[in-house]
Amino acid sequence: MYEKILIAFDGSDTAKLALAEALRMAQLTGGRLCVAHVIDVVAPFGMGLTYVPVELLASYREEAKTRLEAARSEAKAAGVNCETQLLEVAGVTQSVADCLQACASRFGAQLVVLGTHGRRGVRRAFLGSVAEEFVRNAQCPVLLVRGEPA
Template identity: 35%
Template sequence: MYRRILLAIDGSRSSLDALEQAVSMALATHAEVSAMFVVDDNDLLFEISPRDRPWQLADVIAYGKRVLAHAGGRLSAAGVRWSSRLVKTPGSPAKIAAAIIAEADHWSADLIVMGTHGHRGVQRIVLGSVSEHVISKTVRPVLLVRRQVGGDTR
């Protein structure tokens, strides 16, 4: 049924759970997985002062490469065919979601798998939800994976 699974991963606990779901589904259906990391600066919006930011853009890119390498290692260990892509699209959740959807369309994904953070309060009002934007704008099936135990932190 699923031959091409797009995994949107950001290194959060919920996205690592999504990685495990993608591995399971790929093994069950003999699918190929494309892991994708979108570089965004949303986390930087909540820093007290721009000069105090612990994450600069180069750091986020390096982090994304490590996340994709980890995902690739897990997929390889499971015997799943895979590829990865780091996409630089800083901006709003809608723009990040658009980048995920564009990649799914370009790659002809049969399924999008991603974690959901479950932000609440001010962060949710300001940032919105990438996963909500994806499910409302794509015509492709989406599997959302939410961390059930504890908080979802990076």
């Protein structure tokens, strides 16, 4: 069944719910988990800023590594084989969803689990939706886990 499961994990409450669901699925299928965190410095700083301070980027990376290690520990406690991937958006032409698609392809994911914040209306139009963009181009089944209403 689902032997390779990719979970996008940013440490948010919604991502934690998605991780719990991915762990349940991996336990049921005997699957292996890949927990991926994407650092996107382009989106917040892309509007005219050409230099991202190295200290800020290093801080993002350390925070992401801490989140990934916590997810790995949770998987280990659940008896699930797990690897982690720290990814970075390559430039203004790549989105977080693109980055996750490439990771899913490299990993050979048979299922991708994503948290969704359930934004609607103007908030969704303004903030966009990584989950929605990912699903549109998905090459494998995608399980969306809904967070608390926004």
